[in-house]
Amino acid sequence: DQQVKQNSPSLSVQEGRISILNCDYTNSMFDYFLWYKKYPAEGPTFLISISSIKDKNEDGRFTVFLNKSAKHLSLHIVPSQPGDSAVYFCAASAGTNAGKSTFGDGTTLTVKP
Amino acid sequence: EAQVTQNPRYLITVTGKKLTVTCSQNMNHEYMSWYRQDPGLGLRQIYYSMNVEVTDKGDVPEGYKVSRKEKRNFPLILESPSPNQTSLYFCASSLFGGGVGQPQHFGDGTRLSIL
Numbered sequence: 001d002q003q004v005k006q007n008s009p010s011l012s013v014q015e016g017r018i019s020i021l022n023c024d025y026t027n028s029m030f031d032y033f034l035w036y037k038k039y040p041a042e043g044p045t046f047l048i049s050i051s052s053i054k055d056k057n058e059d060g061r062f063t064v065f066l067n068k069s070a071k072h073l074s075l076h077i078v079p080s081q082p083g084d085s086a087v088y089f090c091a092a093s094a095g096t097n098a099g100k101s102t103f104g105d106g107t108t109l110t111v112k113p
Numbered sequence: 114e115a116q117v118t119q120n121p122r123y124l125i126t127v128t129g130k131k132l133t134v135t136c137s138q139n140m141n142h143e144y145m146s147w148y149r150q151d152p153g154l155g156l157r158q159i160y161y162s163m164n165v166e167v168t169d170k171g172d173v174p175e176g177y178k179v180s181r182k183e184k185r186n187f188p189l190i191l192e193s194p195s196p197n198q199t200s201l202y203f204c205a206s207s208l209f210g211g212g213v214g215q216p217q218h219f220g221d222g223t224r225l226s227i228l
Contacts, residue, residue, distance in 0.1 A: 009153070034216060043117070043203050043219030044156070089155055099163050100171060101146065101217070103155035 003027045004092050006104035014112055019077040021107050023090030026071060030092040030102075035064060035075050038087045038106070047088075048075070080111045115140045119204050119220035126194060127228050134189045134223050136204035143209040145187035146171070146217065147179065149200040156203060162187055194227045201225075 005024045013019045023033075031052040036044035050057040050064045050073065057064050063076045077084055090104040117138045126132055138145065146161035148171075158171030162181040176198055178190040187206075191198060202223045207215035 004155075006155075036219075041221070043205075043221045044217075045219070046216035049216060091156075099144070099146075099161045099169055101158055101161075102172075103148075103157070105153065105155040 001026070002105075003030075004090055004102045004104040006088075006090055006107050008107050009105070010108045010110070012110045012112065013080050015082055016079045019075075019080045019084065019109055019111065021075040021077075021088050021090075021109065023073045023075075023104055024071060025073075025092050027092070027094065027102075028071070029094040029096055031095050032093050033064070033066065033073050034091045034093075035062075036089045036091060037084075038089065044089055077109075080109075082111050082113050085109055085111050115218065117204055117206055117218050117220040119202070119223045121223060122221065123224050125226045125228065128195055129193050132191050132194060132225075134191075134202060134204075134225070136187045136189065136220060137185050138187075138206040138218070139185065140206060140208075140218065141184065142206035142218070143184070144215065144217075145181065145204065145206045147177070147187070147189045148203045148205065149173065150203065150222075151200050159189070159202075191225075194225075196227050199225060199227045 034049040035047040037047045038044040048062045066073045087106045089106045120135045143164045147159040148156035157173045160179040162168045204220045205217035207217045
């Protein structure tokens with residue numbers, strides 16, 4: 001039972017355009033969501049997060065949207081840059097079990113110059 | 114520099130030969146965790162530790178042991194490694210309370226190959 005799903009294994013966009021990465025979850029107890037970015041041969045690095053009491057969080061070019069009724073979140077990158085090319089992981093956790101983190105399978109984003 | 118350090122970065126070994134992957138953080142974080150990543154899959158949590166002497170199972174704990182005797186270190190122990198434990202392993206830490214509200218800092222990974 002995969003509780004966090006990223007249904008698009010890959011995404012390719014043109015530099016300057018918007019990148020939209022999607023994530024769906026099934027566990028209604030999840031109340032905190034994070035996005036991580038991973039370059040080859042490195043560990044994931046934190047990008048942006050959102051708690052379930054919000055529906056949007058912005059940080060520069062990155063915005064995360066949360067739709068709790070649909071159990072869906074998305075990461076928007078505007079404008080996309082070649083340096084954004086990486087694997088993006090969605091992760092979720094629940095306050096009732098704060099030690100556990102569940103990750104999606106990742107989406108490989110390629111931004112073409 | 115704030116960091117999570119894993120050693121070794123690469124290891125090729127044989128079935129049944131006990132091995133330990135070390136993990137150390139210099140940020141005084143209470144929470145630490147181990148993950149494995151297999152091709153095409155995300156990170157799956159093996160074990161986590163909320164604080165010194167407090168550890169708990171993640172989603173895939175079989176075949177692994179951990180200990181947390183001091184705050185900065187969280188070694189991962191494979192008592193009798195098998196080929197299905199060939200994987201890329203990541204250690205992570207966060208300030209407190211696990212993932213809720215706290216982004217995790219990851220090491221650069223340890224690639225284990227068990228023949």
